[in-house]
Amino acid sequence: MTTDVAMGRHATAGWLDDRARDCADRPAVEILGAPSLSWAELREAVIRLADVLRGRGLRPGDRVSMRMRRSTDSVIGLLAIWRRGGVPLLLDDGSPPDWIARRERAAGVRWVFSADSGGLRRADARTLGNSAHHGAPQDDRSSLSHILCTSGTQAEPLAIGTSCQQLDEQMLAYVERFAPDPGDRIALFSGLAHDPVIRDLGAALLSGATIVVPPEDVFSVPRRAGRFLGERRISLLHCTPGTLSLADPLRLADTWRDLRLVLCGGSALPAGLAAAVLPAPAVELVNVYGVSEVPQIASAHVVTEADIAGPPERSVSIGRGFGTRALELLKNVDTPDGQLEVVILTPSVGRELGDRAGEASTSLSPSTSTGPVRFRTGDLAVRSEDGSVRIVGRRDDVLDVNGDRVSRAEVRDAAVGIDGVHEAKLVVGVDGATELLAVLSPDANVAEIRRHLGRLLPPAAVPRRIVEVDRRTIDRNRKKAIPHDRT
Known part of the structure; x- marks a missing residue:
């Protein structure tokens, strides 16, 4: 058996090797009703699948539609694609077929991977036309790690590629600030087509924590998600306000005795929802902010009692920045009085791919050649008395x-x-x-x-x-x- 690592292109291969060595017998992935996988067993499964992918023809740099489900097989599949040097396009396998096809076309994928339907197959040329990307990776650090699509629901998708360097730097900043450890249990609650699912896996890979996979129907029954957090002793949660609401913290937060950290993002966090979470015995609730074009966390704010003192519908502050990123507010002639557009100051932004490449560059404000990139988000905000930023709406529909x-x-x-x-x-x-x-x-x-x-x-x-x-x-x-x- 060969390890088949595309050396240097993606740090996750090295992170997995490190965890298989220093946390070999500790649980890496747990799912109800199935045997858990240790870190050593996870590495062996990833290497086996990476060998299969190589035999099927997957080459470093090839773009792969990764149709994700909440399953051990999807975790193994994503890590195997990375180990082989492939570039996964993150998609939720439960989305409508036309929605998936439009994003595959925008990203120019060559392969489709679905753990539940036989693994890797070539993308349908009739669907993707001549846009499929054929490998040819760039230098190791600037090579793509993964692809997300943004556009809203109506316009044609815009594919955004995150580089290996961007992902590595952001995950290391995450570990420095939030300190996950081998005793943590991370619920795989993040949206399967979004950056936070990479955070779920990356936090575990860097710390040796356990990824706890919920059942597919965890969000379909009232309070099932909340009971899952308590019964499975979850200690670290990345989620959206909508997901957090489904967990029903008002009734169940006092049962989340192991939960120490909740990072909530993806949309505005209402003060009323935050107030329902804070009674959890030992939780630190952090409101995080980011956009697909600026990978992972652009800003973070630890929620305090002062944040929840106002009206329940009032949004909680998103802070002033995170790591090497900071927020500015820009006044536009078309924004309401007192509302300003959020601008992210960042060392780099994601790479635009496909036929719509270049469109998001209209969101980039001029900056010096040696200074940060300024990315205009379209989000409207007001500045609080302490200087932090609170989202109040959008410039568009x-x-x-x-x-x-x-x-x-x-x-x-x-x-x-x-x-x-x-x-x-x-x-x-x-x-x-x-x-x-x-x-x-x-x-x-x-x-x-x-x-x-x-x-x-x-x-x-x-x-x-x-x-x-x-x-x-x-x-x-x-x-x-x-x-x-x-x-």
């Missing part, structure tokens, strides 16, 4: 929902195309969950409307709740809406 950019217009258009829906508007409730305020016919079936939206929209764009409102209040502030019984 987009909502940040659990790390996804969701077009309000697309959701509205999909909803009003359904029989029984006359008008609709997507908003965010005080608990961070999305709500569709809708004017409905008397015979409309709310459950059927939501199922229909699930067939039309990617998961992040499907409203958590549908609230019937009076036609006269559809365009007013959320607090003035008149809810009816059907929700």
